[in-house]
Amino acid sequence: MPITGLYGPDDFAGRPQGQTTSPRAAPPRQGTSLPMPSLEWTAEVERATAPLYARVKDVIPPIEWPLMAPTIHAVNELKAARGAVILAHNYQAPEIFHCVADIGGDSLQLAVEATKVKAGIIVQCGVHFMAETSKLLNPDKTVLIPDSRAGCSLAASITGADVRLLREKFPGVPVVAYVNTSAEVKAEVDICCTSSNAVQVVESLNAPTVIFLPDRYLATYVASKTNVKIIAWKGACEVHERFKGEELRAYREADPSVQIIAHPECPPDVLAEADFTGSTAHMINWVRERRPRRLVMITECSMADNVRAELPDVEMLRPCNLCPHMKRITLANILESLLTLGEEVTIDPALAERARRSVERMINLKN
Numbered sequence: 001m002p003i004t005g006l007y008g009p010d011d012f013a014g015r016p017q018g019q020t021t022s023p024r025a026a027p028p029r030q031g032t033s034l035p036m037p038s039l040e041w042t043a044e045v046e047r048a049t050a051p052l053y054a055r056v057k058d059v060i061p062p063i064e065w066p067l068m069a070p071t072i073h074a075v076n077e078l079k080a081a082r083g084a085v086i087l088a089h090n091y092q093a094p095e096i097f098h099c100v101a102d103i104g105g106d107s108l109q110l111a112v113e114a115t116k117v118k119a120g121i122i123v124q125c126g127v128h129f130m131a132e133t134s135k136l137l138n139p140d141k142t143v144l145i146p147d148s149r150a151g152c153s154l155a156a157s158i159t160g161a162d163v164r165l166l167r168e169k170f171p172g173v174p175v176v177a178y179v180n181t182s183a184e185v186k187a188e189v190d191i192c193c194t195s196s197n198a199v200q201v202v203e204s205l206n207a208p209t210v211i212f213l214p215d216r217y218l219a220t221y222v223a224s225k226t227n228v229k230i231i232a233w234k235g236a237c238e239v240h241e242r243f244k245g246e247e248l249r250a251y252r253e254a255d256p257s258v259q260i261i262a263h264p265e266c267p268p269d270v271l272a273e274a275d276f277t278g279s280t281a282h283m284i285n286w287v288r289e290r291r292p293r294r295l296v297m298i299t300e301c302s303m304a305d306n307v308r309a310e311l312p313d314v315e316m317l318r319p320c321n322l323c324p325h326m327k328r329i330t331l332a333n334i335l336e337s338l339l340t341l342g343e344e345v346t347i348d349p350a351l352a353e354r355a356r357r358s359v360e361r362m363i364n365l366k367n
């Protein structure tokens, strides 16, 4: 059914202005820096990184490898020396996702894996809310983000005060927050969800109506899959909302055999044209199982590279929408992060306690 209400900042006359929480990251600690290693392209670097290049040879030209391999080699050496683990989202560039990350995946996979990590230092290659989620689940570990300016248009669209205003307007209605929100927002809601489990989480509440925030398009998709009435927030992902249904029709007209798969953060006219809709993890599994000859992946552009590196027999047609926030994370600033132990993600402990409950409630849901 359609969503039953759509609210945003303009719908609340008394809304405090300009109070979206900015990411909190501490500067590097004094006395912890290590010297910059050599970043020369040597025979030893070439030999040590050859197995890594084999993973990405279909998406990174050989002429570019000598430029990035020395940094990849240095990151992997430092990671071992620091006892660190690198988590990377599916939208990270292939040289990060396939060559330095220990664990890759979507928000849910990273959140779950973060709880199993033994290392004392987590370097989060993703955007700030993901690093915050890792910190929530690992309060005693050092969580680093290579660039704390890596934000998200969804997380920036809503504040904790907005959630309180929604609760006043709809007393007793439970609130579900997509993980693409700040810790401040997670602290105000009943439970979190990802695009992998959003319908399951909404239905787990056994309520006739649920407030679902902040992505209006994911909310619309969830509403189409359940009988629960959905009240949504007017947030959107600046990457996925740029896709158009007519673009997809043009791909299909050019080659009627092409398969199209899309992320549920896309607008409804895009999803209507897709052969399959799912989270990044579900999309990857779909490609692994179906092995289509030609494929259009309607999501952030690096994911197509990461899948093609793994499955070179699948030809990707790529409408390339890059997330500028995800692309703030680079090999150079991952190296810097490991050298200086910056930027460390910090969350007020009392707020973290409340936010953690919403994330853990999601993780503990039975599948």
Ligand code: SF4
Pocket: 127, 151, 152, 153, 154, 155, 180, 237, 238, 239, 240, 300, 323, 324, 325, 326
């Ligand atoms: S792709 Fe969209 S939802 Fe993901 S981090 Fe970028 S802006 Fe946020």
